[in-house]
Amino acid sequence: MLLASYEPEVILPPCDFTRETVSAIGHIAGDISPVFPYLNAIIPGAEYQPAGQVLRFKWEGHLVTLRPNEMAAAGFTDANEAVEFLARLQQLINDTWERRHTIQPSTVQRKRLVATDVYRLLPRTNCKACGQPTCFTFAAKLTLGEVTLDACPALAEPQYAEQRMKLQEMVANAVFI
Ligand code: SF4
Known part of the structure:
Protein backbone atom coordinates (compact mmCIF):
# COMPACT_ATOMS: atom_id res chain seq x y z
CA MET A 1 0.00 0.00 0.00
CA LEU A 2 1.48 3.33 -1.05
CA LEU A 3 -0.51 5.54 1.31
CA ALA A 4 -1.08 3.68 4.57
CA SER A 5 -1.96 6.69 6.74
CA TYR A 6 -2.06 10.45 6.90
CA GLU A 7 -2.81 13.18 9.41
CA PRO A 8 -5.97 15.10 8.43
CA GLU A 9 -6.19 18.85 8.93
CA VAL A 10 -9.46 20.70 8.24
CA ILE A 11 -9.28 24.39 7.42
CA LEU A 12 -12.49 26.23 8.29
CA PRO A 13 -13.38 29.65 6.90
CA PRO A 14 -13.12 32.47 9.47
CA CYS A 15 -16.83 33.40 9.50
CA ASP A 16 -18.80 32.59 6.34
CA PHE A 17 -20.26 29.09 6.69
CA THR A 18 -22.87 29.57 3.99
CA ARG A 19 -20.52 28.80 1.09
CA GLU A 20 -18.44 25.78 0.21
CA THR A 21 -15.25 27.15 1.72
CA VAL A 22 -13.99 24.33 3.92
CA SER A 23 -10.68 22.81 2.82
CA ALA A 24 -8.72 19.80 4.01
CA ILE A 25 -5.12 18.66 3.93
CA GLY A 26 -3.82 15.16 4.52
CA HIS A 27 -0.26 15.32 5.82
CA ILE A 28 1.68 12.28 4.68
CA ALA A 29 4.84 10.89 6.27
CA GLY A 30 5.97 9.05 3.11
CA ASP A 31 6.21 10.00 -0.58
CA ILE A 32 3.20 9.43 -2.84
CA SER A 33 4.73 11.02 -5.97
CA PRO A 34 5.39 7.64 -7.68
CA VAL A 35 1.62 7.34 -8.27
CA PHE A 36 1.34 10.74 -10.00
CA PRO A 37 2.11 9.52 -13.58
CA TYR A 38 -0.52 6.79 -13.19
CA LEU A 39 -3.17 9.20 -11.91
CA ASN A 40 -2.21 11.62 -14.68
CA ALA A 41 -2.89 8.83 -17.18
CA ILE A 42 -6.37 7.95 -15.91
CA ILE A 43 -7.85 11.26 -14.74
CA PRO A 44 -9.13 13.36 -17.64
CA GLY A 45 -8.01 16.98 -17.56
CA ALA A 46 -5.38 16.54 -14.82
CA GLU A 47 -2.57 19.09 -14.63
CA TYR A 48 0.80 17.47 -13.94
CA GLN A 49 4.02 19.34 -13.25
CA PRO A 50 6.70 16.61 -13.07
CA ALA A 51 9.50 19.06 -12.23
CA GLY A 52 7.69 20.42 -9.19
CA GLN A 53 6.03 17.06 -8.39
CA VAL A 54 2.54 18.58 -8.28
CA LEU A 55 -0.62 16.98 -9.66
CA ARG A 56 -3.90 18.90 -9.77
CA PHE A 57 -7.28 17.64 -10.89
CA LYS A 58 -11.00 17.91 -10.35
CA TRP A 59 -12.52 14.86 -8.69
CA GLU A 60 -16.09 14.44 -7.46
CA GLY A 61 -16.50 18.19 -8.07
CA HIS A 62 -13.59 19.20 -5.80
CA LEU A 63 -10.23 20.65 -6.69
CA VAL A 64 -7.46 18.29 -5.56
CA THR A 65 -3.75 19.11 -5.27
CA LEU A 66 -1.28 16.31 -4.61
CA ARG A 67 2.32 16.84 -3.57
CA PRO A 68 4.79 14.14 -2.46
CA ASN A 69 3.93 14.56 1.24
CA GLU A 70 0.48 16.12 1.03
CA MET A 71 -3.00 15.73 -0.43
CA ALA A 72 -5.19 18.82 -0.34
CA ALA A 73 -8.78 19.37 -1.43
CA ALA A 74 -11.19 22.30 -1.36
CA GLY A 75 -14.85 23.22 -1.73
CA PHE A 76 -16.59 21.44 1.15
CA THR A 77 -19.58 22.56 3.18
CA ASP A 78 -18.42 21.09 6.48
CA ALA A 79 -15.56 19.27 8.20
CA ASN A 80 -17.17 15.81 7.97
CA GLU A 81 -17.56 16.06 4.22
CA ALA A 82 -13.91 17.14 3.92
CA VAL A 83 -12.60 14.29 6.10
CA GLU A 84 -14.67 11.68 4.25
CA PHE A 85 -13.38 13.00 0.94
CA LEU A 86 -9.78 12.61 2.10
CA ALA A 87 -10.50 8.96 2.92
CA ARG A 88 -11.88 8.37 -0.60
CA LEU A 89 -8.87 10.15 -2.06
CA GLN A 90 -6.58 7.81 -0.11
CA GLN A 91 -8.54 4.91 -1.61
CA LEU A 92 -8.15 6.32 -5.12
CA ILE A 93 -4.38 6.68 -4.65
CA ASN A 94 -4.00 3.16 -3.28
CA ASP A 95 -6.30 1.55 -5.87
CA THR A 96 -4.42 3.27 -8.70
CA TRP A 97 -1.09 2.19 -7.23
CA GLU A 98 -2.29 -1.40 -6.86
CA ARG A 99 -3.25 -1.63 -10.52
CA ARG A 100 -0.33 0.39 -11.87
CA HIS A 101 0.87 -2.60 -13.92
CA THR A 102 -2.26 -2.24 -16.06
CA ILE A 103 -1.84 1.51 -16.63
CA GLN A 104 0.49 3.19 -19.09
CA PRO A 105 2.01 6.01 -16.97
CA SER A 106 1.87 9.49 -18.43
CA THR A 107 4.04 12.54 -17.85
CA VAL A 108 2.02 14.58 -20.35
CA GLN A 109 1.76 18.19 -19.28
CA ARG A 110 -1.66 19.27 -20.48
CA LYS A 111 -2.41 22.87 -21.39
CA ARG A 112 -5.47 25.00 -20.95
CA LEU A 113 -7.57 25.41 -24.08
CA VAL A 114 -7.66 28.87 -25.66
S1 SF4 B 1 -23.41 27.26 -33.19
FE1 SF4 B 1 -21.36 26.64 -33.84
S2 SF4 B 1 -20.69 25.34 -32.19
FE2 SF4 B 1 -22.89 25.47 -32.00
S3 SF4 B 1 -23.72 23.72 -33.19
FE3 SF4 B 1 -23.62 25.47 -34.55
S4 SF4 B 1 -21.66 25.26 -35.58
FE4 SF4 B 1 -21.56 24.00 -33.73
Missing part, protein backbone atom coordinates in the same frame (compact mmCIF):
# COMPACT_ATOMS: atom_id res chain seq x y z
CA ALA A 115 -11.13 29.89 -26.87
CA THR A 116 -9.87 31.53 -30.06
CA ASP A 117 -7.92 28.37 -31.02
CA VAL A 118 -11.08 26.30 -30.56
CA TYR A 119 -13.22 28.84 -32.40
CA ARG A 120 -10.99 28.74 -35.50
CA LEU A 121 -11.67 24.99 -35.85
CA LEU A 122 -15.45 25.17 -35.36
CA PRO A 123 -17.84 25.44 -38.35
CA ARG A 124 -18.43 29.12 -37.40
CA THR A 125 -21.97 29.16 -38.78
CA ASN A 126 -23.59 30.25 -35.50
CA CYS A 127 -26.37 27.76 -36.24
CA LYS A 128 -27.28 27.45 -32.50
CA ALA A 129 -27.89 23.68 -32.79
CA CYS A 130 -25.62 23.19 -29.74
CA GLY A 131 -27.88 25.40 -27.64
CA GLN A 132 -25.34 28.24 -27.57
CA PRO A 133 -26.02 31.60 -29.24
CA THR A 134 -22.74 31.61 -31.18
CA CYS A 135 -19.83 29.34 -32.04
CA PHE A 136 -17.56 31.56 -29.94
CA THR A 137 -19.75 31.03 -26.88
CA PHE A 138 -19.50 27.29 -27.51
CA ALA A 139 -15.71 27.61 -27.79
CA ALA A 140 -15.50 29.54 -24.51
CA LYS A 141 -17.63 26.93 -22.72
CA LEU A 142 -15.54 24.09 -24.15
CA THR A 143 -12.39 25.61 -22.63
CA LEU A 144 -14.11 25.45 -19.22
CA GLY A 145 -15.31 21.88 -19.70
CA GLU A 146 -18.94 23.04 -19.62
CA VAL A 147 -19.79 21.50 -23.00
CA THR A 148 -18.36 18.63 -25.06
CA LEU A 149 -17.59 18.41 -28.77
CA ASP A 150 -20.51 16.01 -29.23
CA ALA A 151 -22.85 18.90 -28.48
CA CYS A 152 -22.00 20.43 -31.87
CA PRO A 153 -23.86 18.26 -34.45
CA ALA A 154 -22.31 20.20 -37.33
CA LEU A 155 -18.87 18.78 -36.48
CA ALA A 156 -20.17 15.30 -37.36
CA GLU A 157 -20.58 16.36 -41.00
CA PRO A 158 -17.91 14.95 -43.37
CA GLN A 159 -16.55 18.35 -44.41
CA TYR A 160 -15.52 19.06 -40.80
CA ALA A 161 -13.86 15.66 -40.18
CA GLU A 162 -10.31 17.07 -40.10
CA GLN A 163 -11.28 19.94 -37.80
CA ARG A 164 -13.10 17.54 -35.50
CA MET A 165 -10.01 15.35 -35.26
CA LYS A 166 -7.83 18.34 -34.35
CA LEU A 167 -10.35 19.48 -31.75
CA GLN A 168 -10.53 15.98 -30.23
CA GLU A 169 -6.74 15.95 -29.90
CA MET A 170 -6.76 19.40 -28.28
CA VAL A 171 -9.43 18.34 -25.79
CA ALA A 172 -7.58 15.10 -24.95
CA ASN A 173 -4.49 17.12 -24.00
CA ALA A 174 -6.30 19.91 -22.18
CA VAL A 175 -6.49 20.84 -18.51
CA PHE A 176 -9.99 21.34 -17.11
CA ILE A 177 -9.59 22.67 -13.56
